[in-house]
Amino acid sequence: MSSVRFDAVDVVFDDGHRALDSVSLEIADGEIIALVGPSGSGKTTLLRSLAGFLRPSGGTISIDGQVLSSPRHSTAVEQRGLGMVFQQHALWPHMKAAENIGYPLRLAGVRRAERRARVEESLEMVGLAGMGGRRPDQLSGGQRQRVALARAIIHQPRVLLLDEALSALDEPLRASLRAQLQSMSKRLGLTVVHVTHDRAEALAVADRIVVLDHGRVQQIGGPEEVMERPASGFVAQFLQDAALLGGELHSEGFRCEQLGLEVPRQRISRPQRDSETEAAGACVGELAVAPHHVLLSPAEGDEARGAEADVVSSLYGRHVHEVEVSWAGRRLRGETVGWRPAPGDRVRAEVIGGVFYPAGSGEEVSGGDLDEQSQRDHDQAPEDPQGDGEPVEVPLGDARGSQ
Numbered sequence: 001m002s003s004v005r006f007d008a009v010d011v012v013f014d015d016g017h018r019a020l021d022s023v024s025l026e027i028a029d030g031e032i033i034a035l036v037g038p039s040g041s042g043k044t045t046l047l048r049s050l051a052g053f054l055r056p057s058g059g060t061i062s063i064d065g066q067v068l069s070s071p072r073h074s075t076a077v078e079q080r081g082l083g084m085v086f087q088q089h090a091l092w093p094h095m096k097a098a099e100n101i102g103y104p105l106r107l108a109g110v111r112r113a114e115r116r117a118r119v120e121e122s123l124e125m126v127g128l129a130g131m132g133g134r135r136p137d138q139l140s141g142g143q144r145q146r147v148a149l150a151r152a153i154i155h156q157p158r159v160l161l162l163d164e165a166l167s168a169l170d171e172p173l174r175a176s177l178r179a180q181l182q183s184m185s186k187r188l189g190l191t192v193v194h195v196t197h198d199r200a201e202a203l204a205v206a207d208r209i210v211v212l213d214h215g216r217v218q219q220i221g222g223p224e225e226v227m228e229r230p231a232s233g234f235v236a237q238f239l240q241d242a243a244l245l246g247g248e249l250h251s252e253g254f255r256c257e258q259l260g261l262e263v264p265r266q267r268i269s270r271p272q273r274d275s276e277t278e279a280a281g282a283c284v285g286e287l288a289v290a291p292h293h294v295l296l297s298p299a300e301g302d303e304a305r306g307a308e309a310d311v312v313s314s315l316y317g318r319h320v321h322e323v324e325v326s327w328a329g330r331r332l333r334g335e336t337v338g339w340r341p342a343p344g345d346r347v348r349a350e351v352i353g354g355v356f357y358p359a360g361s362g363e364e365v366s367g368g369d370l371d372e373q374s375q376r377d378h379d380q381a382p383e384d385p386q387g388d389g390e391p392v393e394v395p396l397g398d399a400r401g402s403q
């Protein structure tokens with residue numbers, strides 16, 4: 001329903017802790033945004049600032065061009081026109097579902113007949129038609145959460161804020177509510193900000209994902225973009241379970257002394273331009289090695305390839321199995337298709353690709369002007385991710401071991 005803008009927003013708590021550090025972010029009308037990041041990265045703080053529970057120490061937050069929050073001014077929570085759903089559905093236990101849902105309209109003085117019609121409509125929207133007469137204790141957890149959702153959308157909020165709204169639900173209910181949430185938001189044209197710990201959920205539901213770390217935006221992008229072109233080693237580690245291997249990139253490729261590992265240059269992509277270090281020859285940094293960059297094969301295979309590693313865990317997956325190995329004291333995650341080793345097995349592991357980030361490059365993409373910076377980085381990425389005009393071979397999908 002509305003667009004949202006964060007301009008260089010800082011939130012510093014009384015004890016001096018900086019929970020948001022110059023966060024700039026634009027959310028388009030009707031867009032679903034997922035906020036992800038490690039525990040303590042500032043997701044809830046960002047959401048609470050938008051809701052009006054926290055006043056920023058610096059910067060401004062606007063909706064549709066109207067400044068709602070600044071260090072000097074804060075529009076009251078109830079005047080922001082937002083809908084909110086939290087992990088624990090806060091329904092009034094003594095009220096029937098329909099009364100819970102209609103409560104915001106009652107507060108707003110909407111007449112009874114209109115209220116009733118809109119409650120019916122909302123119940124239908126969340127798949128609870130005919131259940132308005134039940135009290136919360138007569139509903140399942142998923143149904144109660146849908147009542148909370150119906151209550152949040154009934155007064156056509158400018159923005160819907162979800163804080164771990166689906167996290168307390170079990171699969172497969174959660175998956176179905178996830179789908180319902182997306183289709184309903186799109187049907188109503190809702191702008192949604194969704195905080196979640198669940199990376200798969202963020203990638204599945206959101207138009208764009210905002211990755212936070214230490215109160216700073218590390219990357220903003222669509223699901224394909226953040227997964228295929230993580231802006232930093234941190235993002236690759238957080239979203240893809242990539243291992244970060246320290247080493248040196250030189251003209252032949254990447255070398256990691258610790259593992260005795262060499263990865264040929266043409267197998268390495270580099271999202272950032274580093275012409276200075278390029279000119280200087282070798283470049284120190286880290287290689288983000290995602291599971292699809294780790295080729296695993298049975299130990300008795302071709303000895304010229306890779307090195308022996310011990311299987312630590314081997315999780316069944318419908319499409320690929322997730323296998324973690326210990327290689328010279330490092331843990332690496334790989335994927336296998338068509339065969340699945342057991343924990344304790346010895347296998348051959350080969351790193352066949354990765355994304356190289358020069359030392360210190362993570363700093364460049366974070367901070368207030370990330371929108372512009374990341375836009376520039378990523379605009380050029382599909383054609384020229386290395387930034388040096390060379391074609392890039394990113395080994396996606398061909399990295400799976402088979403018998």
Ligand SMILES: Nc1ncnc2c1ncn2[C@@H]1O[C@H](COP(=O)(O)OP(=O)(O)OP(=O)(O)O)[C@@H](O)[C@H]1O
Pocket residue numbers: 013014015017018019037038039040041042043044045046197
């Ligand atoms: N009232 C407060 N006073 C001081 N520090 C706070 C306060 N509230 C939160 N913090 C700190 O701010 C940081 C960000 O907290 P926030 O709750 O936004 O993180 P989060 O990303 O939502 O974490 P989680 O995933 O664990 O919910 C944390 O380091 C937290 O300890």
